[in-house]
Amino acid sequence: MELSEETNKLLSEAVKVLKNSYAPYSNIHVASAILSDGGRIYVGVNVENSSYGLTICAERSAVSAMISGGGRNIVAIAIATDYPEPLMPCGACRQVIAEFSENPLIVSYSTSTGKIYAVRLSDIFPRPFKLMKQ
Template identity: 60%
Template sequence: MQDPGIEKLVEKAMSVHRNSYAPYSNVHVAAAVEADDGTVYTGVNVENASYGLTICAERAAVAAMVAAGRRRIARVAIVADTPEPLPPCGACRQVLAEFGDPETLVVSVSTKTGRRRSWRLGELLPYAFTASHIEENRGSDAAP
């Protein structure tokens, strides 16, 4: 039996998928993040001719969540028009780790084939750089 909460997240991501702006890669991605209060925020990838300025769907969704005043991610859904489900890129994994935890569920769905894949954030980024790495060195007399 499918988890109704995950299905809702996938549907939310699907509902904005067509808004993706991907004229260079032609890979359209959408994401939905569920905050710990149950509110869902969506985002799409927004490419730029200067590739480094491209915004991934996952980071766009997290930015919308943060703009709304939320700070914790409960779970994430990603949809992409690729044959296989896409995992989040490295930058997105790090951003998800900032607001999620190692048990945060990440589900990815291919809009072309319907294939699904899911991971826990800790599987995707087992050694995430977190605030604790900064805090444990704050006030240290160690040289920079």
């Protein structure tokens, strides 16, 4: 697959912060980079917790950084991991990404073996829950 310059840049930014991941329980480190509509890139990593249910995925961490930084719309998102198999966003992250994006959103992700994949969010999460915005 031919990757856009934008996708390569986002994957590169995610790989840069992968070392910041806090994953002492799964030992699976994940990082995400978001390009927002303002042209800024926001990153996030997974943050695990002794109380497993409190763990935050890299994708939701990056979305939180985007919102905190004033961004509102995801133009593209990339996910990098040190895991050898592809890790697509979990269901919770798909819902959160859908809240701040419009179709078609490309989700790209890479593995520790250097494989790179890209899918449309609408293909992996076709009918998100959405309320009318007031």
